[in-house]
Every structure is written in structure tokens, then in C-alpha cells.
Amino acid sequence: MNKPSETHLLAERIQKNSAAEVYTDIGSRGRYATDASIYQTIPIAVCVPSCANDITVALQVARELQVPILPRGGGTSQCGQTTGPALVIDNSKHFRNLISVDAQEKVAEVEPGMVLDHLNAALKKHQLWFPVDVSTSGQATIGGMAGNNSCGSRSIAYGNMVHNVAGIDAWLASGELASFGLMENAQGEALRLGQLVQQLAQKYQTEIDTNWPKVLRRVAGYNLDIFHNQNEKPYRPDGKVNLAHLLVGSEGSLAYFKSLKLQLSPLPQHKTLGVINFVSFHAAMDSAQHIAKLGPTAIELVDRTMLDLGRQNPEFRTVIETALIDKNAATPEAILLVEFSGDNHHALIQKLKDLVTLMADLGLPNSVVEMTQAQMQKNLWEVRKAGLNIMMSLKGDGKPVSFIEDCAVPLEHLAEYTSALTDVFSKYGTRGTWYAHASVGTLHVRPILDMRRDGAQKMRAIAEEAAALVRKYKGAFSGEHGDGISRGEWIKWQFGNHLNQAFGEIKHAFDPQNQLNPGKIVNPPKMDDYSLMRFHPSYKVNPLQTSLDWSSWNVQNDPVTEAVSPAGTGMDPAQGFSKAVEMCNNNGHCRKFDAGTMCPSYRVTRDEQHLTRGRANTLRLALSNQLEGQALVSKTVKDAMDLCVGCKGCKRECPTGVDMAKMKIEFLSHYQKEHGLSLRDRLFAYLPQYAHYVTKIPGLPSLLNLRNRIPLLAFLGEWLLGISAKRSLPKWQKKTIWNHSRFRFGLDDWLAESFVGQQLVVLFADTFNGQFESENLEAAAEVLQAAGYWVYIPRKPEGHYCCGKTLLSNGLVDEAKVQAKELLDHLSIYAERGTPIIGLEPACILSLRDEYLMMGLGEQAEMVAKNSFTFEEFLMKEAAIQPNYSQLAHPNNLKFKTTQQEILVHGHCHQKAFEVVQPILEVLKLIPGANPKLIESSCCGMAGSFGYEAEHEKISMQMAEISLLPSIRNAPQAIIVADGSSCRHQIHDGLGRQALHIAKVLKMHLKE
């Protein structure tokens, strides 16, 4: 069924009989070829059903055409469970509803595509939660969690997925719908299959008793022991058999879940957290067994490497430091997060005291940071949850590889096991970073291996030695992340021939044609089969002359020391660009909907294509020639990049640092060279160049402004140029900051006036404020002047200095470099004297600290970057300095009128990416009575020219409607502060409200 004609027949028949989206193009299939594992297989086709009926149709057509089926949730599996030559069916876009909640019975029923965090948010009002708190809680779907028998940090208290699933309705391979629940109530096919498995369980009772791992964390194989529990925790407290438990952990290979009934737990009212700092890793491992006796709900490990890597990431640094006894001392070798939870706060505080005493008794006094504050605990848990991703941020071809990362051993052997495995790693010239569930003996560890070279051989050798250790300590080889490809072949090793045969018989009974996710659990391939891998020795990258400088990604690392080689030495034919793209390990963290920014386009479309991961995968496939002859400049890549608004959300929030905004510039630079630019793109890109001439021609600004007043002109603009008629355009001003402002006196005048006691600042006038809202720059200059600064606004006799951002956004990197060079030549005169360079437009001033450093502009760019600030960032920085004589320029000199008005702040995405949102709030607080509040919003959706483009206007507005516009609607009297020109415009177009730059708000409140 791999012939194109048959694939098209499959798609045609599903589409004809259902409302499902079906994709057969190589780009879409390529994006579904990987999960968070090392594997990759291009699927036959991809189906995105809108409802249950669509799935029924897809299953039926696939059955008739003998096409294998692969159900998929978030695709965050680590062992290759969701890769295969099949029709991949993605439940996560539409098939994700909460069907019912019975708060009395503490039961909820959900569709399989529902994400755990979304379920728990809906349950909160009932004071309930679903307690299988996997680290990927923001992405993992309930169907995928059940498919993998997932386990959370608190499994010591709540068990694994299998202990919390009460029933599953599922389509069988025959297409029949069957209800799996208590065996005593079973009927029809569910009963027949249950009885068959029961007979197998009886037949193999002796092997089950002797070969079955007895630890809590065992997720391998099928749950044949439901008839005679081997786990230290019973499947159900009442010991009854529930046939749904047979399906949990079956990795899509027995049945397709239609809905799942979940057992809920009361939300604990209080939690306390003790963070133990260890100077020796062995001591941490050895302590776990003693700490477990205090009855914690979690004991989680984070080791030194991860602490150090985390401290390099601006998002995690401050949080990690709250967990350290002394942040200025050497990083501890390990920390253990020990959580106690329950309804009696005093009892939990006492538990914390008991922990402190225990550690002192174990010879480690003063080693516990006691955290009782909920927010601090939550922040630290978020970092722990990001643990794996932090680890994956290592640059170079050697990556921490997942294949023995969740072996589980009894607690009393944990210290010995970890030391022995560490020795195995060093024998193979590598080392591992350890973290996770010390409470249940499952420690995640990934040795660093280079799969493009000798990684596969080493992987097998290490797996064999690790397996021997697991056997020695009577543990389980697969303790959390499932079997998939990396551990499938170890099932036989773990359970023996007879039980492996029994698993085969179960599979045959459920799926006689071997159509459901074949090769998973039964008849698995070899874990080191190169043909199934994402990176392998024959993986090749096409040579590429890049426009931006990606050399800092073009490195290799030392697997033992993790030291990276100098920039540019990584032997990447694409000069580091492909290595930057390959940093995406498919963990799916960008599928998020929480307070962050990443990824606004996915938040609206929920399409894999419009996700940072989807884009990175598309680029990777294009760069490595895997898109069936389509190159980087193909439509496939263009479509994937189309809705990337360059918000830089991923730059900050992607745990491995995938910076798609820059990748889009790189891509566009090649695309436009091949395909050219449209007239509209040229109008946007070269606006800074021609703006000056528009103002010079008498009457032209007024004429152009007619477009906003005469609908016919707007329609013509859309028809001829593709600029949305629904949008108002920025209003041309005759009096611009350059042709009217008095703040034109620069360094020479300042020196000549002998005002050297008065601090000189450069106020960089960007095109948008300078040309269309010059009053913002005037306001900023007046505020700075009122504080005592000498303000200089750069200008040229013809035109003005521009940062080149509009050129960069259209991929015109060479032209942007010319602009940038000119600007740097001018600004560096000031920067080299330490004169601050202040900008109002976040996208422009922050590009001096971002894109400029990747344009090969040398030391001048570095120097200017160090001296560039957003307006409010500068004021906040200055406010922190104690004034030491009265005439010194200082924000303290500003005298403001009191305000009682509500103030809401929308941070520009680039302000968020550079962590300079807080200064807006701090500086607004200089106004007496002001209590500014931050709107929790992703991107406003306008994103430069994006929202003006006719084809993007709708999605741009949808982005704004996610949270920004509703928050403003709810505050009709509030002053809205938005520093980005496009954000202000979006708010105006969406609500008819006028948002203000902070400079204007400060000016409005200045006392005369």
C-alpha cells in the first residue's frame, strides 16, 4: 500500500465519506514521521478527524485497503511508539472533548485527544484532579497517556495511568465498538477477549509468578497480570479485574480508544516541599529509601549537570537558585525535591521538619531548603518538568539518547545501580545526566551518543549491560516511557519466551490482521535498525551558503565533559543552520496554551504544520533532502513558515532554544532570491527608504491617508496589492520627528555646550514612531529631558537611520546589512563613549541585541548591543542607581500627577523574549496611584506587516482574540499600554480603542 495511487485512493475514500482532513503530501507526512524518540518513519498518510464518525470511516477504509493504523495524541512518546508506516490518525486537534464529570463519584469521561492540563483545569472547580502528572502535562493527551501507561512524579502516591483508568470504549480491529470495564459486567467482544486473555493468564501462571517484575514501575508488554496482580500496588483497591487495564500500555496495538473513563482524586489542599542539596550523587541515591519512609507524595532528583544547564537558561536560572542553599557556592552534585501534600497544613510543616531531622541524622545537617510558599514550589516543579528538555539543549551531534532512560530498580539498590551504570557509560566513552523519580526507583538517564557515527553500536552495548544490571537488581527494563521501538525487543528478554508468546496470542486475538500499530510490543524491530532512525550514518545535509551567521551552532561536543568545540568547527555543510534546526528534538513543548507566547499560530490552527516543531521538522527534511526532491525554497517549506509571525516566543520558551523567527529570516532570504518579492512585500520592506520622500511631496501624505476614509480605495488596495481592506493603515504625518523635532543636537553640540555634567542619551527614532506617531518620540524625549538628560535623536540630511527590520522580515538580509552598517557607524560613536541608545519600538531596538549579532557585523555590533535599551528598561536601570548630586540626570527628578485610572499593559512579544516586560510595570509605578496590571497574552497577531496581509488578516485577529482583546474588552475604562506599534494598531482595529506607548502615558502624567 505504498504506491501513490493506493495512497490517494485511501485519502479519497476517507474524504468522500467523512469530514476528516487527510494529507498525503510529503511535507505533512514528514511532520508526522517522528516523535520525541530517535526514530523516524514516513507514514502512508495522515488523517485529522473532526469527530468519532470520521474515525469510524478512516478505520473502515484502512481495513478494506489493508493499511495499518497508528493512533496519535501529542506525539511526545520517547521510544518511537508513534512512528510507523501507517495511516496516522491525530486525535489532538478535534477529538478532545470532556464528555462528562461526575464529581460525586469522582469520575470523568473524556475523548482521547484531550490534553491532561486542560482536563485538570476543567476539574479544578470541583476540587478534583487527574493525578497522573506527567512532565508533558501541557501536551500529553489522555489517549496517549493510556496508550503508554504513563506515570507522573507523584506515582508513589497515585500509581500509574493503569491505576487511574476506570473504563475504555474502543474500536476493535474489526471496526466493532466494545466497552472495556469491570470483567464482571463485560459483554460481547470485550467479554470474549477478556476470557481469552484470562485463559492465557492461567496457562502461564507459573511464568507470570517467576518472570514478572514486581516493581511499581513496569510498563512493558501487555498487562497479562491483571488476573493475578504482580505489582506492589494492586490494579484496583478492591482487587476486581478491569478489562480496560488490558488496553492501558498497549501503545495503539490492540484497539483504538474512543473514550476513557477516569478515576479522579481530590485536589490536595496544601503542599510543602523540601529541597535537599547533596554534595555527593551517591548520597542522594542512598538517602531516597530513607526519605520514602516519611510518606512523601514525590521524591524527584535533579543532578548537577542539569542544574548547571538550567542556570544557563534565562527562563530557569532564578527559579533554580531558589532551590540552592548557597547560590554562590559550587552547584550541588544533586538535589532531591521531596513533596508532602494533604489537607492539614500543620502536619505538612511537621513533615518538613522531620525531613530536616532525618537529613541531619544521615549526616547532612543544613542541607534542606524548606519551601512552604505555593508559587515557589510551582515554579520549581516547572523546572523539574522541563528537566529532559534542559538536557537536550546540548549543541553538537552528540545528544542524550533515550533507550534505557526509565529502567526501574528497587529503592534499596538505587545507589549501587546508578554507580554501576555510570561505570558502564564511562567504559563506552560517555556519561549520563540523571534526574526524575527517585521515589519509585525510576531514574531518567540518557548517555550522550552520536547517532550519525558510532551511536547505534554503543547504544546496543550499553543496553545489554544495563539489562544485566536490571536483572541483577530485580528491576524492570521499561518503567515509564513504554516499549515502542527502543525497548520492544527487550520484552522477550524481560518476560521470557512463554510470556512473549502469550503477548503474541493476545495481539492475534485482538488484531488478527496485524493492522493496529504493527511492530509495537509484538514482533518489534531491532532497536538499532538504522533504517528506522532520524539520524544515521548516511544522513546528509545539503551544502548551503547561509545569509545569517549560524556558526555558534556549528560545533561538536565532548560526550564526557560536554565541552563544545569553537564556533564553526562542527562540519555542517549548511554552516550551522541545519544543526540549529536539528536542535528540535520533537518533545512537543511548543504545543502549549498557557501564559507564554509560543506558538501563536498553533494556538489558533492546532495544525502540526503551524507549530514550531512542524516548522523545524519541515526545515530539517528540506535541508537533508528528504522532501522528495523539494528544496528549501519549495512551496512545502513556504507553507510551513507562512504563519510564523516571528514573535520570538520559541527563542525564549523552546527548551532547546529553537529560534524560528531567525530561521524564518534565513529561509526567506533564500526563498526571495529564488522567487522574488511581490509588490506588496516590496512596499513593506522598503518603507523606511521611501517614507522620507512621501513627506517631502506636498499633499502626498494627505492623499495616501484617504485610503483609510474611502472604502473603494481600501478595496482597490486589497485587489491590487493584497493589503487587507479590513485594516486601517498607519497615518502618514507631514511633521515627522526628523523634519520637526528640536532634539537634533548630537555629540558635537553637547560637547560644545559644555553640558558634560548632563548625561547624553541617544533616542533612536524608528520608522514607525518617527513617521507615523512622532508624538511618542516627542513624549519620550520630553520625559527624558524632564529627568535631566540631554536627548539626541539621530537623523540624516536625506532620510533617516533605520535598523533594517522591515528588510530582514522579508528576507532581504544583504540590504538589511547595508542599513545596519550605516546605523552602527553612527551609533558606535556614542556607544564607544558608553552613551545609552534608547528605542521605543521593541522590534527595532531589540533587533540591535538580536539579529544584529548574527549578521557578521563584528565588534561594532557587540558594542552597540551592549548599550541599547528599551525606553522603560533604561529608566528602570537608571532608577536603581542612587543619585549622588542634585543636578545629575535621574528618573527621581520626574514629578508625576497622581492617577486613579486602571492601567493594563500588553507586552510586545520581543519584550517578552528579552525579559524586558517587567520594566514597563516598574516604571509605570513611578506615577503615584498607578497599579499597572499585565495582560496575560500571547502575540497580538499583527506582527509587523503580517496582519495587514489580506490572506492573514483573519488569523491575525484570531490570535488577538485568544486573550488580548477579551482582556481589554473587560476593562472599558482602562488606559492600555502597548509599546509595539503593531500591537497598538491591532488593538485599534479589533476594538476601536487607542493603546498608548508608555512614553506617552508618562508624558501625560508629568507635572508641568
Ligand SMILES: Cc1cc2nc3c(=O)[nH]c(=O)nc-3n(C[C@H](O)[C@H](O)[C@H](O)COP(=O)(O)OP(=O)(O)OC[C@H]3O[C@@H](n4cnc5c(N)ncnc54)[C@H](O)[C@@H]3O)c2cc1C
Ligand atoms: C520531555 C518529555 C518528558 C516526558 N515525561 C514523561 C513523564 O513524566 N511520564 C511519562 O510517563 N511519560 C513522559 N514522557 C513521554 C510521553 O510524554 C508520555 O508517554 C505521554 O503520555 C504521551 O502522550 P501523547 O499524547 O504525546 O501520546 P502519543 O505519543 O501521541 O501516543 C502514545 C501512544 O499511545 C497510543 N495512542 C494514542 N492515542 C490513542 C488512542 N486513541 N487509542 C489507542 N492508542 C492511542 C499511540 O499509538 C502511542 O503508541 C515524556 C516525554 C517527553 C518528550
Ligand code: SF4
Ligand atoms: S521546537 Fe522546541 S519546543 Fe517545539 S518540539 Fe522542538 S524542541 Fe520542543
Ligand code: SF4
Ligand atoms: S517565532 Fe513565534 S510564531 Fe514563529 S515559530 Fe516561534 S513561537 Fe511560533
